[in-house]
Amino acid sequence: MSENKNRILKISILRFDPNDPEDFPHMETFEVEEADGMTLFVALNEIREHHDNSLKFDFVCRAGICGSCSMLVNGKPTLACRTLTKKLGENITLAPLPLFELIGDLSIYTGKWMRGLNERLETWIHDKENELQVDKLEERMEPELADEIYELDRCVECGCCVAGCGTIQMRPDFVGAVGLNKVARYHLDPRDKRDDEEYYEMIGDEDGVFGCMTLLGCEDVCPKDLPLQSKIAYLRRMMIKQGLK
Amino acid sequence: MKVIYTDVLIIGGGLAGLRVATGVKERGHDAVVLTLVPPKRSHSAAAQGGMQASLANSKMGEGDNEDVHFSDTIKGSDWGADQIVARMFTHCAPKAIRELAHWGVPWTRVKRGDRTAIINAKKVTITEKDEAHGLITARDFGGTKKWRTCYTSDGTGHSMLFAMDNKAHEDKVEIHERLEAISLIHEHGRCFGAVARNLMTGELVAYVSRATTIATGGYGRIYSVSTNAIICQGIGQAIALETGVATLGNMEAIQFHPTAIVPVGILTTEGCRGDGGLLLDKDGYRFMPDYEPEKKELASRDVVSRRMTEHMRKGKGVKSRYGDHLWLDITILGREHIEKNLREVKEICENFLGIDPAKEWIPVRPTQHYSMGGIRTKYTGESQTLKGLYSCGEAACWDLHGFNRLGGNSVSETVVSGMLVAEYISDYLESPESHLSIHTANVAKFVHKEQEKIDALLSRENGEDAYVLRRRMEEIMMDKVGIFRNGDDLKEAVDELEELYKRSKSIEVFRSKSHAANPALENAYRTQKMLKVALCVAYGALLRTESRGAHSREDFPRRDDENWLKRTITSWVKEDDTLPTVTYEDIDINTMEMPPGFRGYGKDLTDHNKDTAHRQSTVDMIRKHLEAEGADRFHIQNVLMPFKDKLPKKYRGINERFGENI
Numbered sequence: 001m002s003e004n005k006n007r008i009l010k011i012s013i014l015r016f017d018p019n020d021p022e023d024f025p026h027m028e029t030f031e032v033e034e035a036d037g038m039t040l041f042v043a044l045n046e047i048r049e050h051h052d053n054s055l056k057f058d059f060v061c062r063a064g065i066c067g068s069c070s071m072l073v074n075g076k077p078t079l080a081c082r083t084l085t086k087k088l089g090e091n092i093t094l095a096p097l098p099l100f101e102l103i104g105d106l107s108i109y110t111g112k113w114m115r116g117l118n119e120r121l122e123t124w125i126h127d128k129e130n131e132l133q134v135d136k137l138e139e140r141m142e143p144e145l146a147d148e149i150y151e152l153d154r155c156v157e158c159g160c161c162v163a164g165c166g167t168i169q170m171r172p173d174f175v176g177a178v179g180l181n182k183v184a185r186y187h188l189d190p191r192d193k194r195d196d197e198e199y200y201e202m203i204g205d206e207d208g209v210f211g212c213m214t215l216l217g218c219e220d221v222c223p224k225d226l227p228l229q230s231k232i233a234y235l236r237r238m239m240i241k242q243g244l245k
Numbered sequence: 246m247k248v249i250y251t252d253v254l255i256i257g258g259g260l261a262g263l264r265v266a267t268g269v270k271e272r273g274h275d276a277v278v279l280t281l282v283p284p285k286r287s288h289s290a291a292a293q294g295g296m297q298a299s300l301a302n303s304k305m306g307e308g309d310n311e312d313v314h315f316s317d318t319i320k321g322s323d324w325g326a327d328q329i330v331a332r333m334f335t336h337c338a339p340k341a342i343r344e345l346a347h348w349g350v351p352w353t354r355v356k357r358g359d360r361t362a363i364i365n366a367k368k369v370t371i372t373e374k375d376e377a378h379g380l381i382t383a384r385d386f387g388g389t390k391k392w393r394t395c396y397t398s399d400g401t402g403h404s405m406l407f408a409m410d411n412k413a414h415e416d417k418v419e420i421h422e423r424l425e426a427i428s429l430i431h432e433h434g435r436c437f438g439a440v441a442r443n444l445m446t447g448e449l450v451a452y453v454s455r456a457t458t459i460a461t462g463g464y465g466r467i468y469s470v471s472t473n474a475i476i477c478q479g480i481g482q483a484i485a486l487e488t489g490v491a492t493l494g495n496m497e498a499i500q501f502h503p504t505a506i507v508p509v510g511i512l513t514t515e516g517c518r519g520d521g522g523l524l525l526d527k528d529g530y531r532f533m534p535d536y537e538p539e540k541k542e543l544a545s546r547d548v549v550s551r552r553m554t555e556h557m558r559k560g561k562g563v564k565s566r567y568g569d570h571l572w573l574d575i576t577i578l579g580r581e582h583i584e585k586n587l588r589e590v591k592e593i594c595e596n597f598l599g600i601d602p603a604k605e606w607i608p609v610r611p612t613q614h615y616s617m618g619g620i621r622t623k624y625t626g627e628s629q630t631l632k633g634l635y636s637c638g639e640a641a642c643w644d645l646h647g648f649n650r651l652g653g654n655s656v657s658e659t660v661v662s663g664m665l666v667a668e669y670i671s672d673y674l675e676s677p678e679s680h681l682s683i684h685t686a687n688v689a690k691f692v693h694k695e696q697e698k699i700d701a702l703l704s705r706e707n708g709e710d711a712y713v714l715r716r717r718m719e720e721i722m723m724d725k726v727g728i729f730r731n732g733d734d735l736k737e738a739v740d741e742l743e744e745l746y747k748r749s750k751s752i753e754v755f756r757s758k759s760h761a762a763n764p765a766l767e768n769a770y771r772t773q774k775m776l777k778v779a780l781c782v783a784y785g786a787l788l789r790t791e792s793r794g795a796h797s798r799e800d801f802p803r804r805d806d807e808n809w810l811k812r813t814i815t816s817w818v819k820e821d822d823t824l825p826t827v828t829y830e831d832i833d834i835n836t837m838e839m840p841p842g843f844r845g846y847g848k849d850l851t852d853h854n855k856d857t858a859h860r861q862s863t864v865d866m867i868r869k870h871l872e873a874e875g876a877d878r879f880h881i882q883n884v885l886m887p888f889k890d891k892l893p894k895k896y897r898g899i900n901e902r903f904g905e906n907i
Binding site: 019063114135 | 283286287288300340342344347349351352356379381382407414423566585593599712755756759763765768898901902
């Protein structure tokens with residue numbers, strides 16, 4: 001009998017409601033009986049439904065696709081929805097992702113940060129030459145190149161790489177791996193007509209590609225396994241070349 | 246009272262909402278997008294397998310065009326779709342995909358030469374033409390005659406949404422994030438925006454606009470197991486319904502996707518079967534060819550889901566502690582293919598099931614997936630009854646899908662309807678009738694009313710627990726308003742849901758009393774709204790005594806065109822009603838380009854309408870006559886059912902296609 005018994009998980013959560021003037025950051029522990037196939041999504045919802053319905057967290061797709069639920073799980077940034085509790089010990093510590101504005105408990109305002117980044121790096125196709133003609137055959141692209149762009153396009157803006165970044169602790173305006181990956185993505189895309197000089201203007205400084213201390217925590221924690229290390233190295237070589245021109 | 250004025254208020258920041266926003270911006274109008282979550286996290290991102298557009302670039306798409314796409318869509322809908330809308334859609338889908346390519350979506354491309362594919366469990370070699378090299382390719386999907394579903398691996402929705410959101414950034418669309426529209430502001434049959442609640446601070450804001458668009462997606466979360474994101478709760482439909490003026494269409498038309506993983510209900514794309522994956526039972530036996538010898542695993546979704554359920558009822562399901570399931574076998578596709586074209590599926594299998602799908606079978610069963618019903622609109626996206634209110638994407642029922650949607654037509658619909666509705670809204674804004682005419686005192690009334698409701702929820706004592714009501718609603722929907730339906734169960738469902746709805750009026754928010762960010766409060770008011778939506782679905786299903794598409798009645802297995810070739814229209818007439826009011830809108834056979842016929846699955850169980858044969862012979866005669874005269878397909882189509890005059894001028898052009906019209 002005893003070996004069939006489910007574990008009782010002790011989930012400690014760093015809690016704080018910035019809207020409540022009397023609240024202060026504190027740890028609170030909840031006990032949850034583990035179930036087969038339980039994820040942190042399931043566990044946290046159970047806590048909210050049965051223990052404390054004021055607990056704040058962000059889930060949307062709950063399938064590891066949308067990047068909403070990044071948090072520190074036992075200190076490491078990751079997507080909570082696809083973290084199976086059976087891969088963790090009985091004592092689990094959860095905290096909101098650092099560096100982002102806190103909405104409350106585990107809920108953070110990544111949207112604002114990412115929007116700022118996208119606006120700053122102008123993460124869209126820049127093309128003044130070709131006007132879109134919707135009736136015409138699409139422009140061709142080499143199949144391998146399309147696949148390569150998609151590889152970098154898979155970023156879900158979860159913010160794990162930002163939370164795992166050493167540089168950004170010291171340089172709050174550092175674009176982070178998420179930003180550099182986006183630049184690499186548009187640089188690779190022939191539909192974007194920006195030249196190296198324009199990219200240099202954007203990231204050829206210490207808040208850009210030269211700020212990275214190559215600790216590469218970003219690559220360790222990226223839930224989508226993006227090739228961040230090689231892309232940062234590539235951008236750096238390219239920017240040095242441009243800088244020496 | 247905080248008031249924000251804008252030309253167009255767009256509720257929902259997924260593909261459809263963002264496409265409306267960029268469209269009206271291009272025409273010089275202001276737009277504000279309200280969104281629960283950062284737009285890039287919208288449920289559009291979860292669309293995996295692809296977007297249908299009849300480009301005909303790949304070998305297996307040869308001969309495809311708007312006509313074939315139209316015919317597949319109408320058959321898929323079981324003749325419930327609006328054929329004019331379906332024509333507008335299939336005509337614009339190639340334009341929408343080319344637009345997205347221009348904005349940066351890295352569509353997977355045709356590669357010249359030989360490649361191996363799996364078709365009907367056999368390896369075949371497909372040879373792509375040199376001339377097609379580098380154009381957008383497509384994969385096979387259910388219910389389609391041609392390989393028409395364009396994709397980026399199995400992250401199609403993600404790539405589309407990122408490109409779309411980035412385009413919105415470029416166009417400086419204002420995005421107001423974590424704002425939830427909780428009621429519509431309206432007066433004298435005209436909509437003037439919405440009251441929204443800031444989910445971070447709790448502040449209520451009045452957004453006053455000349456046109457309002459609801460693009461909030463579907464209502465899958467009224468079911469206990471759904472592939473939908475947890476934000477797909479039908480709140481958009483509910484606030485439209487609560488006006489008492491706007492109507493909903495075909496709410497009982499709910500799609501169950503054949504292959505969601507067990508138990509959590511996360512989707513594995515139809516692309517798995519499109520690329521050659523098989524469905525197997527507990528004995529490892531491939532059963533679909535027995536039921537559907539022609540289309541097998543690639544019949545329409547409603548058909549495959551029913552066949553799977555039938556097969557499990559015969560005791561052929563795999564027993565598990567979460568109930569029976571079947572297997573999806575994609576091992577035959579090979580690791581290389583899976584790692585390139587089914588990456589999300591692979592990640593999902595690894596993370597949620599702990600299996601390697603290149604080696605092991607995936608446990609799947611049919612799961613709630615898509616809402617064909619929604620806010621009933623004209624082809625322009627405008628509500629038939631509430632002026633100035635628009636809706637598009639899954640939130641709406643302009644009626645592209647009828648009673649069953651084809652895989653790959655949903656993301657396609659989001660961008661096509663978005664681009665069209667943006668133009669119709671812009672036309673409206675450029676007409677004098679769009680001027681604001683509401684007094685701010687009346688706007689304030691709407692805000693106060695919402696504030697009072699929230700205060701009541703937070704101050705009530707000894708009330709009902711919203712979670713209890715909601716979980717019971719989800720169970721009822723799952724057990725009694727599911728894949729197979731019958732009168733007794735549906736009656737019980739409606740009765741109990743009505744009871745739950747009455748109880749929901751005295752919900753108390755336990756423990757968590759904050760007016761600011763407060764998940765308990767949100768759950769409370771959403772549960773009240775979701776119960777209304779659930780009642781529309783269940784009541785519509787009870788009244789519809791026939792089987793059509795995804796609405797399958799065991800007690801009425803025949804499709805009854807004589808009595809039921811019509812759309813269900815639901816409204817909530819008086820605030821203190823406890824049941825919706827249901828009326829019907831006839832679908833006119835005599836204007837159809839494609840009169841009702843047999844879909845080609847199983848036995849033909851159709852009771853035809855008396856007008857069908859006549860219309861069919863008229864259509865046949867016109868076609869024969871024009872073909873003899875040498876008329877081209879565009880001309881014939883235009884004689885049978887003209888639609889181009891309804892399109893915005895900029896989208897009327899003939900589509901270039903590989904091998905056609907170049």
